[in-house]
Amino acid sequence: MNNRVIALSGGIGGAKLALGLAKVLDADELVVVANTGDDFEHLGFTICPDTDTLLYTLGGVSNEAAGWGRADESWSFMEALKQSDPDNAWFLLGDKDLETHRYRTQALANGSKLTEITANLASEFKVAPAILPMSDDPVRTFVLAENETGTSWLPFQEYFVKLQCEPRMLKVEYRGSQQAGVSPQLKQALTEHVPRAIVICPSNPFLSVDPILSVPGMVDLLRGCGAPVIAVSPVVGGQALKGPTAKIMQELGMTVDVTAIAEHYRGIIDGLVIDGQDRGQIVPVQETGIKAMVTNTVMVSLEDRKQLARDVLRFASSVERA
């Protein structure tokens, strides 16, 4: 059990590496910590998009083309919703997917903890590694966005899905975070043995990883557990492979490169995995005090995912804790 890898992940991009890790590790060697900052209440359901993407991806029931949602899905509920309540039909909910939200919502109403609910779902989808929500307490990401007349705070999914990240992001807040705690299960995973590695998956730093890190006690647990902390850069060749990471970095006045990622995670990570396209930045990364490793981080095939997982683990074993 001291071979355990703890991976921090958002949705689609992070889940790719999580799947790679799941394929190269034994079931009890992997714990995936899911961002819950993008959870939201919608149509009466509590929806946990990143957790569900991890569940479906690691359970082998995901829509691989989309990266989210379930395979062999149908959309009759959405059809009916578009008729009955078109203003609330901006978040796509597949018919099978709905049962996940139905179950979770009802279990929460009955007093179950998110960790326990997620474990039940994982068992249903035959997910071998543990998937742990970053907290059992609600944390909700809000984005301060520029609009035509000024600025307004948007709940994350309105910014992300409804407005498709169109407005300029000025600031991000993880509401509820300061009242939230690390769950007992995650605390135990981080303290009962020294993990082999902490891996920050190539997820959006602001929208997927920082919410996890914002939970009081989380950074101390990660830094204090004795394992090397390794991030995989979500930026490759000055671009984000998926999602609005690059756009947001620009809006926040950052340079869109792996050095900026290293700066962002400085004090948290010991090593950064960067793509071959960014080998020119090894020196500036290392000047931040963070070790760099170069490999292919662009995951197209399952083999890519597994290879990156193996590379990350090899790198972790070579990195001394700072």
Add this chain to the structure above:
Amino acid sequence: MNNRVIALSGGIGGAKLALGLAKVLDADELVVVANTGDDFEHLGFTICPDTDTLLYTLGGVSNEAAGWGRADESWSFMEALKQSDPDNAWFLLGDKDLETHRYRTQALANGSKLTEITANLASEFKVAPAILPMSDDPVRTFVLAENETGTSWLPFQEYFVKLQCEPRMLKVEYRGSQQAGVSPQLKQALTEHVPRAIVICPSNPFLSVDPILSVPGMVDLLRGCGAPVIAVSPVVGGQALKGPTAKIMQELGMTVDVTAIAEHYRGIIDGLVIDGQDRGQIVPVQETGIKAMVTNTVMVSLEDRKQLARDVLRFASSVERA
């Protein structure tokens, strides 16, 4: 507006005549009162099967072959539910149908009344006549059923759908009924003008009609509104055309014939519409003090539904209030 017909209806059987009435009357001439005794809480949703059957039937979006549920339905949610929670997969919920339950459940949680919610759904499904739940207050039908070791009270849908009316019914209760009230909208419909007729549709007396009549004040309003009260017998030729009416009558020690139906509704109705097969019982029915009219009550085609509606209305206009 004093041409208004108030029809009391359960699900499938009643909805057939309600559709016939809707086709032969103007939109503002028909109010359908829906049984809510078979409403139930399931999977976190509040489900109103009889109301939904009326909505879908009168809205022209019903699955005509089944008589319940929506046309062009898909079943992915059920597929997922059978995987995740097979013990709770006994009540079929189509994917489109789910949006109805989702909307109603959320609106109830937000404090809306069932009457208002039903009106919104009716408007969405372009249902012209008013559909009014018998009450805004929850009434839940329970069946005292015989089992191998004794007896037990079953919530209605467990008896009706899960156990398919298999156990012997010893007794039926409409829980919450004594605390329930007739809604202001229904009270108004029954009092603002003298209706043309009150029509009790050919629904199950014990499971669909009596729950409506059990709401305090309902019988007085129906009897006091000045309109003739006409029932259409759900029993034809000693059998129920649909559902467990005949079985239940036997279990309750009744003879399965139209005279027993007349006896059951004695004091409530002024006239009973019976099928040609039962013309031999005109005399015993009339001996109960209830007028009888003979016509074809077996509704196969839409024309049958319209013809029966016309016959019922003609009969009503000929019946003096007792």
